Every structure is written in structure tokens, then in C-alpha cells.
Amino acid sequence: MHTLQQHSLRQGALALLLAAGGLTPALGATPTTDPLPSWNEGAAKRAILDYVARVSDEASPDHVPTPERIAVFDNDGTLWPEYPVPFQAAFAVDRLRARAAAEPTLAADPMVKALLAGDLAPLMAGDRHEGLLHVIGLTHAGLTVEEFQAAVAAWMESAEHPRFKRRYDRLTYQPMQELLAFLRANGFKTWIVSGGGADFMRVWSERVYGIPPEQVIGTTGRTRFELREDGPALVKTLDHLFVDDKAGKPAAIHQFLGRRPLACFGNSDGDLAMLQYTTVGNPRPALGVIVHHTDGDREYAYDAHPKGTGRLIEALAEAPRRGWKVVDMKRDWADVFGGDPGEARKSP
């Protein structure tokens, strides 16, 4: 054991040494490589690079010790699209469609009827996401965590986004993927703080974003522990539902992390409280960033869209006063989804 362990430690150390010498491009921060190649040169990119340099540089007066380099990211609309509905809602509708034929009671539910007829409006109705939560209740509760995880994984393998004709997990924003990697290469711990379901995101967060399940904060219901014949089970419920949105985001960050973040990335008024919590009066040099959906050609342009998720009015108005950086997707991003740009279709 000891020999092997020492061997692998030595290998790891050698790899680090090589990376530090710039011989491999594995760490995003090597001097000759642009760590954010999908970002156009401009104020947003410059502000992010400068900020990371300042807090990472031990000689800088703004240097921050690594344990406090916590970056929190909203997911829907910040790391991947949320328009016209969050991807998790697409998953729920697909589940309903598959079950409705065999379950007449389910098929008779007025919202299920509307959804299966192609009317997504009721899904996005309600100030507190009542529509979404109704559908989440119908499709998520009662399953064990393992059953639910298997369903999410199978859906992710097979489902395709109607406009972009790609698997949903291939629709993450390439510039944000680069940013995640760049922050981690500079000692940041990256967290997701999303209104999406924690159980939904954790199935693929590590594979897709390099973010392990224990750094994913999301909407949760309490699970019920049962010791069954074949082992322990955790059954999903909507009891003690915690919706990780708006003022719930700082509360959840405190509950899970117990520290104030140093950097916060969001795209909507649902992220306003989290942006305030991160940056206002923070004795550390904090960073707030808003991803502004301005690109109807390559993605969507919808900031003041009055319904559903993704509404961005208050946070945008507050940005100049707070010093938050606004990323204009159209202007600031050279690439949106990575890979074949021809796959993106015109907005309907």
C-alpha cells in the first residue's frame, strides 16, 4: 500500500511540476495560453481576468486565501439555457407524456392535458413557480433517489433540445465552462446554486461541469429514509420543500457553505439576493457577474420577458451601482455552445 501510494503521489507531484513549468496546457492559467478563448476581447473578459489575477496573486493587496475563494454559479440561464422552459421542465413533460397513456388519472390533470397539447404557459405560471412545482410533484415525488437518478440519466442520453437538436448536456455555454476551469486552476472552489432540483443536477454535474454533487445546491424536498429488504432507500417527497431562488439563495449558501462567497455569477432577478449577499459590503474584493441574454441568433434574447424564469429587470438596473459586470452574450462571447456553430438554429 505505502509503495503504491507514494508512487501515485510522486506521479501527481511530477504532473503538477510539469504543469507549473508550462510544459502541459492542462492548467488554464499557463502564461502562453488564453484561458478564456471563447470570450471576445472586451471589458467583461478583462474584468474577470484582472479580478482573478488580483485575488490569486500572493503579492497583491487584494490577495484572498484559497479556502475563501468560493465562486457560486446559478445554473439555468447562466451555465446553460433556460428558455423557453428550464431543461428540467422538459424532462418532467417527457415523463408525463410517457406515463399518461397508462395512467388515466394523471392524463386527466388539467395541467398535464395542457402540457401534452403543447401549451407550456401553465407550466411557467405563478409568482412562486406554482406551475412548475405541480409538475415536479407529479413526476418526482414517490420515487427513490436511485430510481429518479436512473430516470434522469436515461432521459439525458435520449432527449434532444427542440431548437438546437443536441442533447441537453451538450448545450452548456462554452465560455462559462472555460470560466469554471479557469477559476478552479486559480484555487477557486466552484459551486452551483440553482433553482433547479439538486437531485436532477447532481446526476450529471460532475461529468458535465466538473462540479461534484456535494458542491451542488438546488431546490430540495426532504427525503424519507426506509430500511428495506434489499437495503436502505431514500424516497423523494415534497415535504419541507426548499425553493432555492431569490432570498432563498443566500439562505441556502449559508446553510450549505457557511461562508460568504467571493464571486457570484447569475442571469436573472432570481439571482439578485445572491449577488447582493456576495458583493455588498463584503470586506473581501468580491465579484458579481450577470450573463445577459442578448443573442437571439445564437441563443435567445429575453431579459424583460414578463413570465417564467429568467426575468432580468431589477438586477440589471442595480448592476452599475453595485459594480457588477454585465456579460453581453452577443458581444462578449465568440462561441456559445462550443463545437459546430451550424447546429444552432434561428430563434423561432
Add this chain to the structure above:
Amino acid sequence: MHTLQQHSLRQGALALLLAAGGLTPALGATPTTDPLPSWNEGAAKRAILDYVARVSDEASPDHVPTPERIAVFDNDGTLWPEYPVPFQAAFAVDRLRARAAAEPTLAADPMVKALLAGDLAPLMAGDRHEGLLHVIGLTHAGLTVEEFQAAVAAWMESAEHPRFKRRYDRLTYQPMQELLAFLRANGFKTWIVSGGGADFMRVWSERVYGIPPEQVIGTTGRTRFELREDGPALVKTLDHLFVDDKAGKPAAIHQFLGRRPLACFGNSDGDLAMLQYTTVGNPRPALGVIVHHTDGDREYAYDAHPKGTGRLIEALAEAPRRGWKVVDMKRDWADVFGGDPGEARKSP
């Protein structure tokens, strides 16, 4: 920035290389040093050492990748004492004592009266810790997180355990401290999963156990976010109270970690569900350990004590069938609190 960063990367890599060569004793797993010197030779110590070797050794059929090496520890009674009352209850009583003179309404509360008269029985009454929660409500709710953290830090500086005449944070179990360090040196991530308050523990968990706040799961109430003149505040409440005990422990582990742990350390029936969740039917080679309070001379002997926390009847009965290792404090620990053993006093 780049030069400095490379410099510090290179330094880190060199340190790793040296450690891997066995030139420094910093990593607990170097061959010549006993990583658990405060443990007597015996079945418990052997089982723990063997287990860690098996899952860490890449050549072993029981090898487990590092991201899944998650060890969860109960705190009260597992990492430090909980008798005759959990230390957090002592903190609450001290707070009440300080406030009662100036607050007649508080002083008139029947439980406050009893407590200040030295009667701790009502505090530990109730199957669901009703007594404790009443006092927690009186002393914790309404403060901002920062005010509460300052109060905990000040108390920890000044308060002393009535029997052992030491600061409470100097009463952690030395053998368990060694175990935490040993597990981390072998790629485990160590988490606390305790019925104690998360806000209470996180003030000192990193300093005392080397466990950062984001790896501390405890009892929590929802905080209320307020943007005040001088910045954001999170106000403690008892809303959506989550008591991290019994079946709540697996639910909390799932909520926070999103993975099943590999190793679980507890001391009471409050840890039974967490031990089951970790070990029963786990496809990985899991480890369950119970710290059994058998040492009335150096600590306490109280397993079947019918009231309060720390009751250990069901989990002890189930241990042989589940293969859980029972640590007999009297027999298995050469030292309890570390340092001067003369400081420990006879049990009353």
C-alpha cells in the same frame, strides 16, 4: 501573476514530492510512524487500519476512488463528550444566565428558572429534544449569523467544563483527532453530521478538527435575508427547523452530499440510521464504527442512560449483525483528551 503562480505551484509540487519520498512525516501514512498512537493495539485499531489500507491501495480489489472516500462523523459523543448535556446546551444556559437579570420575562420562563437553579432535567426532556429546542429558540433565534458567531467564539474563549476544568474546545477526543487526520492523509474527505447546530459548530470546526464549514452538516433553521444599510444580514430563525438526528441524518447526508458515505462514525441510537445508510447493502466496502462510552474514570459510562442524548441500545444490539466495529473507550484508547491526563476528574 503567472510567475508567482507558477512559483507557488512548483513549491507545492516539491512539497508533495518530498512527502511522497517519506522525507517528512507530514502525511500520516508514512510507513515508519504509527498514525494512531493514542489507540491501544487491539481489534478496533486493527480493523480501522486494515480497512483504510484496503480502500486506499490501488492494487486492492476493495480500492475505492478518492471522490467516493467520504467519512461522516457524528460530533457530540463521537468527537467530544455530550454528557451530562451537549456542550451547546451549556452555551445556551450560560447565555440565559447572562441575560436573565436584565430580562424579567425571560427569567420568568419556567424552564429558564429550573436551569438557572441548576436543574438540567427539563433541558433533556422530550423524545424530540423539545426541552433543548425551547432553549435554543430563546437563545439563538433573532440574532444575525454574525452576532451569533461572535457570541459562540467569545463563549468558547471563556467557558470551562465543570468537571474537566478545560475549555470545551480542548476536550475533543485525541484518538478521534488522529483518526480524522489519518483518513484525510489517505484521500478521505471528512464530514461532520451532527444533531448540534451547524452555526454553532462552524465557528470552530476548521480550527479544532480541520473540517471546513462547508463539510459541517447540523441542525439548522432557515435564515432570513435582509439587505440593511450596512450590508446584507442573515437573521437566524427556527422556521423550517431541520433536526439532524435519527432518520434525518441520512436525509441530510443526501441533501448536502448527494452521495452515500463510505465510512460512518457515531456513538448513539441517533446515529443508527446513518450507520445503516452507510453500510447496509453498500456495493462498496463500507465501514461502520460505534464509540462506546465505557470509561467512567477518564470520561463517562452511560450507554443505556434512559434520558437525554447519547442513548445507545439499538445500534449496539445491531452492531454484530452489521459488522460495525465497537470502540471500547476504556480498553481501546490509550489517551482520551490528549495532554495532561491528570486534568480528568472522577465521574460524579
